[in-house]
Amino acid sequence: MEIKHPHRGSPYQPPRRSPSWAELLGTLEDGFAAQGILRDACLPLRWGRETELTISAIQALDPLLKEGRLGTYRRGFIPQPVVRFTGQRTDSGELRDGFLTSFVNVSCVQPIDSIDEYGAILDAWLSVLSQLGFHARHISIYGRVVVWQRRQVQGITLRFRHLDLTLGDIVLLWNADNPQCMAVDLGTSLERLAWARTLQSWNELIFGPLAGAAPPSNLDALRTATLLIGNGIMPAARGAGGATRRVLGTLTPETICLGVSAAVRSTHQYWTTMAALPVPWPAVAATIEQEVASRRS
Secondary structure (H helix, E strand, O other), rough: EEEEEEOOOOOOOOOOOOOHHHHHHHHHHHHHHOOOOOOOOOOEEEEEOOEOOOOHHHHHHHHHHHHEEEOOOOOOOEEEEEEEEOOOOOOOOOOOOOOOOEEEEEEEEEOOOHHHHHHHHHHHHHHHHHOOOHHHHHHEEEOOOOOOEOOEEEEEEEEEEOOEEEEEEEEEEEEEEOOOEEEEEEEHHHHHHHHHOOOOOOHHHHHHHHHHOOOOHHEEEEEEEHHHHHOOOOOOOHHHHHHHHHHOOOOOOOHOOOOOOHHHHHHHHHHHHOOOOOOOOHHHHHHHHHHHOOOOO
8 A cells, every 4th residue: 555645746845954953852752742642761772681782662562562461661752772783785785875773763652442543643643744844745655554473463564755765664563362452663763854854965964074084884883882882781792782892893993093082972962862871971982992992902
């Protein structure tokens, strides 16, 4: 199926002014609140259940969807920092534009009592998008109405895009053994929303003034390491810390010989827009430099 606006095809003009990340997040929060969907706290980045790290805000619904019991860790609007190693890459191994190892999973995760609420949340999302400067005539919704199953959970997924750029999806989910335990997971990324809104160069949008100072792969690694170490997930041989060591393993001692303070300070400020990081940026920078430099010896 595909849902399009009857007056689709009119040209899209990006807004003249690009909001700061904090302003964009605030507009999202206000837009969801106007639809009766309140913001909830982020999940801890160290998950330690089926995955070592939090990879999606949908994990907030694990008790409902995987265990079939009435209860969730979180619900509502969640701007969830996540780490994933599954981003699409070019033939040379570089991440394609629109993909990062760490990003903010903008989500609406809600238990529901009927399928009608699935449509209501989709309608609410269109209203939120309009608050960001998007128009419904540039939005389309598409997918196959086919039930999939992953272990204890079944669902149907529809995706939404702005012009030709897929932004995310809205998923109807239920516990396979207890279909009355039903929920909606609407997800995109804050970075992708900003990219679609501004049509700006991807690297300049994400890395700002540092975009030309180092290869994007190095900046992506520093961005992800800052999130991990900032949350107290130190480099280790296994467990969650293994992800930190894996990320830093892409950096060579030569790439950090002038230090990483500028990149770490910038990305630390970005991540704290979503949730406070317990480890301050100077300690994060020192840990990164020590871990990478240790490989020289």
